[in-house]
Amino acid sequence: MHKTDENLVVNMKKVNKWFGEFHALKDVNLSIYEGERIVVCGPSGSGKSTLIRCLNGLEKHQNGTIEVHGTVLNDNTEAVKKIRKNVGMVFQQFNLFPHLTVMENCILAPVENLHLSEAEASKLAMSFLERVQIPDQANKLPGQLSGGQQQRVAIARALCMQPRLMLFDEPTSSLDPEMIKEVLDTMVALANDGMSMICVTHELNFARRVAHRVIFMDEGKIVEDQSPKDFFENPQTDRARLFLSQILNH
Amino acid sequence: MSELLIDIFGKPHGIIIFQLVAAARFTIYLSLVAFSGGGVVASMITFLAVSPQPGLRKIAQTYIWFFQSIPLLMLLFLTGLGVPRLIGVDVNPWTAATISLVLFTSAYLAEVWRGAIAAVLPGQWEAGFALNISFVSTLKKVILPQAIRYGLAPTVGFMVQIIKGTSLAYIIGFSDLMLTGKRWANAPVLGSEPFIIFPIMAVIYFCICYPLAVLARKLEAEDLAKS
Numbered sequence: 045m046h047k048t049d050e051n052l053v054v055n056m057k058k059v060n061k062w063f064g065e066f067h068a069l070k071d072v073n074l075s076i077y078e079g080e081r082i083v084v085c086g087p088s089g090s091g092k093s094t095l096i097r098c099l100n101g102l103e104k105h106q107n108g109t110i111e112v113h114g115t116v117l118n119d120n121t122e123a124v125k126k127i128r129k130n131v132g133m134v135f136q137q138f139n140l141f142p143h144l145t146v147m148e149n150c151i152l153a154p155v156e157n158l159h160l161s162e163a164e165a166s167k168l169a170m171s172f173l174e175r176v177q178i179p180d181q182a183n184k185l186p187g188q189l190s191g192g193q194q195q196r197v198a199i200a201r202a203l204c205m206q207p208r209l210m211l212f213d214e215p216t217s218s219l220d221p222e223m224i225k226e227v228l229d230t231m232v233a234l235a236n237d238g239m240s241m242i243c244v245t246h247e248l249n250f251a252r253r254v255a256h257r258v259i260f261m262d263e264g265k266i267v268e269d270q271s272p273k274d275f276f277e278n279p280q281t282d283r284a285r286l287f288l289s290q291i292l293n294h
Numbered sequence: 295m296s297e298l299l300i301d302i303f304g305k306p307h308g309i310i311i312f313q314l315v316a317a318a319r320f321t322i323y324l325s326l327v328a329f330s331g332g333g334v335v336a337s338m339i340t341f342l343a344v345s346p347q348p349g350l351r352k353i354a355q356t357y358i359w360f361f362q363s364i365p366l367l368m369l370l371f372l373t374g375l376g377v378p379r380l381i382g383v384d385v386n387p388w389t390a391a392t393i394s395l396v397l398f399t400s401a402y403l404a405e406v407w408r409g410a411i412a413a414v415l416p417g418q419w420e421a422g423f424a425l426n427i428s429f430v431s432t433l434k435k436v437i438l439p440q441a442i443r444y445g446l447a448p449t450v451g452f453m454v455q456i457i458k459g460t461s462l463a464y465i466i467g468f469s470d471l472m473l474t475g476k477r478w479a480n481a482p483v484l485g486s487e488p489f490i491i492f493p494i495m496a497v498i499y500f501c502i503c504y505p506l507a508v509l510a511r512k513l514e515a516e517d518l519a520k521s
């Protein structure tokens with residue numbers, strides 16, 4: 045992997061974010077390169093979600109700079125749109141549109157943004173539904189699917205915009221144990237295709253298998269940034285050691 | 295029509311009922327105008343109220359708060375008597391009643407609709423934004439279809455309040471069921487005593503409002519069944 049400025053996907057410099065008085069991100073610096081897969085972990089409230097939600101402008105940071113695919117994220121709507129065009133996001137609660145079928149969920153954004161006809165968008169969507177292995181559910185409503193299927197639809201829906209970076213915010217945390225695997229398998233397949241990914245997750249096996257780097261956050265700071273092997277075998281900080289012992293003993 | 299009523303109820307009741315029903319037309323017209331005009335204004339206020347711009351939201355909140363805190367009767371006095379006197383023009387009762395009811399209705403409906411939109415999970419907005427769908431499209435295609443669920447029953451229910459609210463417009467000389475009824479009740483005609491006229495009026499109001507009340511209750515029940 046070449047780490048040059050041209051293939052920087054994310055470049056955060058001294059980013060700070062407050063919710064009112066609460067300091068949620070503290071001087072965060074982070075560079076991610078094309079094709080890199082990052083797993084973000086850390087205790088609850090440490091700012092993991094806030095970090096990735098700042099990357100596509102769902103949250104606004106107050107100072108520091110965030111660059112995504114070379115575009116500086118600021119209040120300018122055009123910049124935000126340009127960044128979102130190339131960044132897909134998958135949420136813990138799926139956030140599928142409950143009144144639309146699986147297919148309609150998938151084609152809404154491509155029809156609006158890529159100016160595809162419904163037929164073209166449907167064809168594109170079908171190819172991604174095949175990739176997440178639920179093409180036969182295309183005409184169902186989200187409520188008729190299992191949690192695992194819904195999350196795979198959410199992944200397909202994000203992929204329909206053909207993003208260059210995918211953000212995952214605890215994609216398996218609200219799933220029953222028997223459905224976690226099917227979603228993780230989908231994500232592994234995506235990783236094998238070379239997609240740049242930032243995943244907030246506590247699935248350590250997933251981290252071991254696919255991550256290039258594990259980022260550990262605590263109290264709004266990035267405390268560790270290492271290869272999975274180093275992070276799991278030889279964490280540098282007490283906080284990371286404590287965190288690992290807690291989730292391993294679960 | 296009036297002959298038929300006279301045949302059935304005799305004089306003067308046939309005539310009274312005929313006149314009351316005829317006057318009820320204006321109650322219905324005014325209600326429809328209030329509802330559609332108020333609905334249009336409410337849509338615009340609602341749009342401001344859910345906008346991402348804090349300034350626009352503030353304008354909408356102020357509007358809603360202002361017209362919700364003034365009694366309808368006060369609005370009627372102001373538009374029908376106060377302002378015309380102040381600027382020295384004649385405002386006919388139709389115009390004054392329409393303006394008052396549109397202001398009143400729009401503030402109430404905007405608040406109901408804003409609440410309905412706020413009841414949709416925030417994750418729905420976020421999913422729309424993350425997919426790079428614009429604010430207006432997200433509102434139209436993702437949020438509103440879900441918000442209708444929460445807003446429909448109270449909207450229909452509020453129509454009943456508007457119909458009853460129109461009865462206040464008699465105070466500025468708007469000739470509707472209320473004014474006609476009051477004239478009869480005050481008339482020195484045998485058989486048009488208040489204890490006869492007012493129950494008849496109540497029955498007519500009931501006939502107009504009841505179907506809407508039933509519909510609102512039905513929508514509410516359906517909503518509960520769904521959730």
Ligand SMILES: Nc1ncnc2c1ncn2[C@@H]1O[C@H](COP(=O)(O)OP(=O)(O)OP(=O)(O)O)[C@@H](O)[C@H]1O
Nearest residue numbers: 063064066068086087088089090091092093094095
């Ligand atoms: N909209 C908000 N308003 C106020 N405080 C917020 C908001 N969003 C997050 N916070 C606070 O910011 C801190 C970081 O939140 P964040 O959601 O990023 O944590 P997290 O690491 O994702 O935690 P979890 O593992 O529970 O998801 C938390 O203390 C949270 O209470």
Ligand SMILES: [Mg+2]
Nearest residue numbers: 092093094214
């Ligand atoms: Mg989180």
